[in-house]
Amino acid sequence: MSALTDLPPLRQSLEAHGLMADKGLGQHFLLDLNITRKIARLAGPLDGLTVIEVGPGPGGLTRALLEAGAHVTVIEKDERFLPLLNELSEVSEGQLRIIMGDALKADEAALATNQPVPIVANLPYNVGTALLIKWLTGAYRPASMTLMFQKEVAERIVARPGDDAYGRLAVIAQATAKARIVMEAPARAFTPPPKVDSAVVRLDPHDMRPPEPLLAALERITQAAFGQRRKMLRSSLKVLGGGELCEAAGIDPSRRAETLALEEFLALAGKLLERP
Template identity: 70%
Template sequence: MSLQNLPPLREALAEHGLLARKSFGQHFLLDLNITRKIARLAGPLEGQTVIEVGPGPGGLTRALLEAGAQVIAVEMDPRFIELLGELAQAAEGRLTIVEGDALKVDEAALTGGAPAHLVSNLPYNVGTPLLIKWLTGPFRPTSMTLMFQKEVADRIAAPVGGDAYGRLAVISQAICEAKVVMDLPPRAFTPPPKVSSAVVRLDPLPNPPAPALVKALENVTGAAFGQRRKMLRSSLKVLGGEALCVKAGIDPGARAETVDVAGFLRLAAALAS
């Protein structure tokens, strides 16, 4: 069997008696027109290694394989391993299935140290922790094209001063260029979630901050946005407060949502030094 004559996804799910599990945050993308568009937004992928988290029945996996990618699929739900195995047979060696928890997986070990893209319709309940892992951990993806709840996607790409601007925006945009590239309504999924979804494209900046600076940035943003209505002299008191702000050239009377990414990087540099 080849990729071209695989049975429709709904038919494959029915044959295996598979339904989405709410406890795993599962909502399946079965429309191959949508999954192919996501693959194009992540591309070009011909000959590229792609890590996909939470493939489920393999709708996005099929599109990535059609685009010519070498796919490593990390699936925590053992119910889908057999179905994905059938897809692997059709993929002629271009699909590797890893059964495990993506929060604990060593991505560099999966790829043998080779560069890789991350393309996933992420389970809602672990989307943000996974993104933080990939932004701040040792593995450096070539790019990330990831689906989240719309609210989370907006927080990742939020501009300074907006209601959605916060810790996630600062950390994401300090390390990557982040842009919402596609919106999806609940009806695009099976079963439909109660919220809309969106795809975010994240491309690493040419000169991302060093790991020590990223760690300091996590500490500064955690304190600043943990008490976002307070002035920085108060919210950052445990880290140096007014003295830290002055050292970084930031107004101690400012509030977190008014400080841009560059300002937070200066605060992080002041803290790290």
């Protein structure tokens, strides 16, 4: 991979191609290779593994993944970056595959030949949460996910009952994976700097994910409960059975959503499935 280290600095490559971040696409470039290399390390030993990366932009994280010995499939929506990615491809000795398209519509199973592979990405801010939900609840189950989010989103993913950030994202994430913040990155690490700091979340899917019907019921329960989070469950869950549903699950209907543990939400979802 010596040819990779011979490439010009990313900032220089961007200037040479006259490229700037597109705020409409939620782009903030991560050009510091010390940071991207750390993210690659946090994703685990990658030598010889296939890795999917979403939104590579100019390829800062892509370089680090290739340096780590990964075979990288990138999914990029912005065609302006194709020349930079092609430059990376030319020196990657066949280890980089470029897919131009929308990651929300991508078939990861086909890209990974139906194998669970790690997903590593500095996610665009405007679609990060939607992509995470897709990977947590969809048909394709990644081997692991090492993902950069806005810090406030990262905190929502790992939040616990009683935390201000606790909500449906935490419940869905923790029902399907072990989630933890493994790194923080200040706004100044990005070009252009966003208005908020960022953090990397590592998610390792549970060996046993809730069955699809239970997961769908959990999404309905959390949407209703946190949609009116200041109300008692008997009110917020009224359309799904309210107090009767809570009592069937052994939960006090006067409680509020932010006090319930994951197991209690799963109990509510299970009882919802039993209702006619």
